Amino acid sequence: MTDRGGSQTKVVNAASADAKTPRTERGRRTLRKLLDASAVEFGEKGFHEASVSSITRRAGVALGSFYTYFDSKDALFRALVADMSENVKSSARSALAPDMTALEIERAALAAFLDFAREHKEIYRIIDEAEFVDPESYRTHYETIAERIRMRLEAGSASGEFRAGLGELEAWAVMGMNVFVGLRYAVWADKGEARPSDEIASAVNALLAKGIARRK
Amino acid sequence: MTDRGGSQTKVVNAASADAKTPRTERGRRTLRKLLDASAVEFGEKGFHEASVSSITRRAGVALGSFYTYFDSKDALFRALVADMSENVKSSARSALAPDMTALEIERAALAAFLDFAREHKEIYRIIDEAEFVDPESYRTHYETIAERIRMRLEAGSASGEFRAGLGELEAWAVMGMNVFVGLRYAVWADKGEARPSDEIASAVNALLAKGIARRK
Numbered sequence: 001m002t003d004r005g006g007s008q009t010k011v012v013n014a015a016s017a018d019a020k021t022p023r024t025e026r027g028r029r030t031l032r033k034l035l036d037a038s039a040v041e042f043g044e045k046g047f048h049e050a051s052v053s054s055i056t057r058r059a060g061v062a063l064g065s066f067y068t069y070f071d072s073k074d075a076l077f078r079a080l081v082a083d084m085s086e087n088v089k090s091s092a093r094s095a096l097a098p099d100m101t102a103l104e105i106e107r108a109a110l111a112a113f114l115d116f117a118r119e120h121k122e123i124y125r126i127i128d129e130a131e132f133v134d135p136e137s138y139r140t141h142y143e144t145i146a147e148r149i150r151m152r153l154e155a156g157s158a159s160g161e162f163r164a165g166l167g168e169l170e171a172w173a174v175m176g177m178n179v180f181v182g183l184r185y186a187v188w189a190d191k192g193e194a195r196p197s198d199e200i201a202s203a204v205n206a207l208l209a210k211g212i213a214r215r216k
Numbered sequence: 217m218t219d220r221g222g223s224q225t226k227v228v229n230a231a232s233a234d235a236k237t238p239r240t241e242r243g244r245r246t247l248r249k250l251l252d253a254s255a256v257e258f259g260e261k262g263f264h265e266a267s268v269s270s271i272t273r274r275a276g277v278a279l280g281s282f283y284t285y286f287d288s289k290d291a292l293f294r295a296l297v298a299d300m301s302e303n304v305k306s307s308a309r310s311a312l313a314p315d316m317t318a319l320e321i322e323r324a325a326l327a328a329f330l331d332f333a334r335e336h337k338e339i340y341r342i343i344d345e346a347e348f349v350d351p352e353s354y355r356t357h358y359e360t361i362a363e364r365i366r367m368r369l370e371a372g373s374a375s376g377e378f379r380a381g382l383g384e385l386e387a388w389a390v391m392g393m394n395v396f397v398g399l400r401y402a403v404w405a406d407k408g409e410a411r412p413s414d415e416i417a418s419a420v421n422a423l424l425a426k427g428i429a430r431r432k
Binding site: 046048103125128129131132139142146153156160161162163166168169170172173174175176177178179180181183184185188200203204207208209210211212213214215 | 262264319341344345347348355358362369372376377378379380382384385386388389390391392393394395396397399400401404416419420423424425426427428429430431
């Protein structure tokens with residue numbers, strides 16, 4: 001398989017555990033359509049009510065093509081969770097610039113996540129439903145994100161920008177902040193109160209940088 | 217109805233929206249048994265597989281008694297979510313002492329929550345399933361907790377212990393930290409790595425107090 005970068009690579013990475021790998025560009029597009037249609041279907045109906053025939057209809061793909069790539073609705077769901085994890089990661093990564101400080105990286109990653117969650121509100125419902133449909137995917141999703149944050153925090157400690165001793169516990173705390181701020185301000189934002197992602201990310205970043213205690 | 221305080225009050229508060237109010241002490245005990253048994257049943261099997269007959273069997277209560285208090289499995293589930301919200305609140309409250317600083321209150325509330333979550337690991341699964349079974353209960357659960365944290369943060373700002381300007385956004389961030397640290401260290405703690413709740417709460421409290429930036 002030739003790695004041609006960009007979106008093709010993303011599809012292949014994301015779905016590799018549960019989808020058969022397409023060998024052609026057309027196949028990659030079909031797989032992408034199925035994943036996108038399944039996000040809408042699972043997000044609207046939930047896993048149990050969702051159906052393969054409705055997903056292929058949404059995707060404009062023949063039912064037979066579905067089984068070229070997935071063995072079952074379960075396999076598609078697992079591939080979708082992995083795909084969403086991958087998309088969260090790549091959306092954060094694409095917001096980063098080489099000259100950012102460690103703190104700016106946290107702010108930019110959160111702002112990108114908030115934008116992503118506004119565009120794909122179904123991500124919360126799908127990831128949360130994974131706790132019941134496929135607990136291992138659920139746990140892997142969060143463990144993978146926490147591990148990435150831990151590495152960033154430790155790099156910041158090592159460079160002297162962050163205080164020493166940051167690790168896994170702080171990474172889970174940071175992830176929790178980001179997830180719940182996203183739930184409140186990206187997914188549950190009432191109409192007319194849409195605060196820009198940058199503004200929210202900056203407020204969370206200030207909390208992360210200096211905490212809440214008044215400096216004496 | 218005479219408010220006789222203590223656990224009776226808790227049952228009545230917690231279940232008032234969806235359970236009929238028991239008029240006798242024996243009735244309150246029956247209602248408590250049904251809520252406790254349902255927590256185990258919903259935690260183990262999930263909402264859809266759980267059954268009223270299995271819950272009454274676990275509770276050692278006659279099936280007819282169930283319908284004295286609840287109209288349906290749905291009503292019991294909603295009452296259980298409200299009961300868990302109430303128990304989270306009262307476990308945090310019982311850990312507080314009058315002479316605590318605002319920061320100590322956050323630490324003690326988190327330590328109490330971690331102890332509670334270790335004892336009642338099913339709480340995560342039940343609250344998370346509410347997102348699908350009864351979205352309004354799910355949202356109310358988190359909005360209520362965030363509102364309590366917001367009031368504590370604003371009190372800390374007002375007294376000058378915390379910096380000015382803390383509000384709803386910081387409250388959701390703090391709630392997210394606590395929820396995800398609880399998920400990792402209370403619910404998903406691997407055997408042999410059980411860190412004491414106090415130690416975890418202190419590390420989160422340090423993050424909350426001073427953030428992660430190195431002080432210059």
